[in-house]
Amino acid sequence: MEKATTDRICVQVFAKISASISHEIKNTLSIINENAGLLDDFAHMAEEGVGVAVERVHAVTKTIAKQVDRSNIIMKNLNRFAHSADNYVAHGNLEETLALVVALTDRQAAMKNITTTLHCPPDIAFSTYLITFESLVYLTVLALFQASTEGSTLAIEVEDETPKITICFTVQSGAAHPFANYPDDDQKALAEQIAASCRIEENQLFLSFPCAVS
Amino acid sequence: MTTIERNNLKVLIADDEVEFASTIVTRLNLRKFAATMANSGKEALAAIEQDPPDVLLLDLKMPDLDGLEVLASLKENHPGLAVIILTGHGSFEAGRQGMELGAFDYIMKPVDLNLLISKIEDAFQSKGKQSEKTDGKSAV
């Protein structure tokens, strides 16, 4: 598969993630904006001699602080993902990388009320085309969300089978064939670049790839 | 803060961001509105069935039913309800669809509360005008 093709897919994934994150940031800003406005309302009420309970003010400032934290985490995730493209082939910690991708899909999971769990041994290091790998996992998770019914669960488990690693995606869903359209052309192209192969068994998808790409 | 008598105008805010919706509810209620909230599309439809509001503020991106689906359902079952769409990104396409599904207007988040209030009042008034028209037609 041509590098230009995988680069194009990675750019599309990056665009998708940026769109989703800008939406989330708009949400946090809206909450901060409204709560700042509410503090202003309280100030006016106090000026007019209407008593405002201190707990109400504390609750508002707490909400603002919480949303600032939330924004910070969202931006940190985007920043980390953006830096995945710094080096063509990069060494990484698999658990951290998968946790990042899962966090980047949080909003889509929430929209369908899907619970995602991740179990990965903490010490697995790998070396691969990092942004390609992340894009593949991201597209895989989104495809599984799309094929799952509302309220499903997606369990992601990792097996270290040095010299290869296998990620198992298990879908507990009302959908009859959650993997019916997997992999599509984009997922195939990305998998090919990182020498990954996939296998499907009932409600499980196994994605295997070498610990280090040659 | 202006405290215009709003005669307990009933406003329902449908938004899955609970902290956003609840703060808007508090701020509107401080201004004499009777505001309540729903945190999903289905919840909003159920609340409308139980007690139809005068004006609905509807977020476009929600779990279960998204805003446009809610709007489509309302067009069928509550065609007279005045709806203002709340959206993070005011894309032309979302606005166009909202317009075609009979929304009164759309406002981008973060919201300017004074602008929101004037839109709520405009929407309510236009709803009044619409029902006058409908009443006129049925009388004929």
Added chain:
Amino acid sequence: MMQKMMVLIQGDFVAPRFDLATEVLMVQFDKGNVIGEPKMIIMERSSDEALCQMAVEENITDIICGGIEEVHYNFLVWKKVAVLDAVIGNWRKAVEKGVAGTLSQGEILHSNKDESLTL
């Protein structure tokens, strides 16, 4: 109430087509008087949807343009924007008349004469 006008231009003229316009002039005015300096925006590429979004984001109250598709016209009217479309002629003159409240839809503005012809 302060109004904000958006004029789609091409060279010296009102852009004949909304969807192909890349130059946008914004003028704030109140009771026939221009307030502050008009602002000129050059878009990277023409896009009728981007223009609609810009009109909403900038809280535009009035638009002067040439031909515009019905869907965009309806959208802008829905957003309570007064759209004076099918205007032909020099944009400075269009702005002058627009601010004064004497410009009408479909007006042809003659650059060398004071008079104008309304269709």
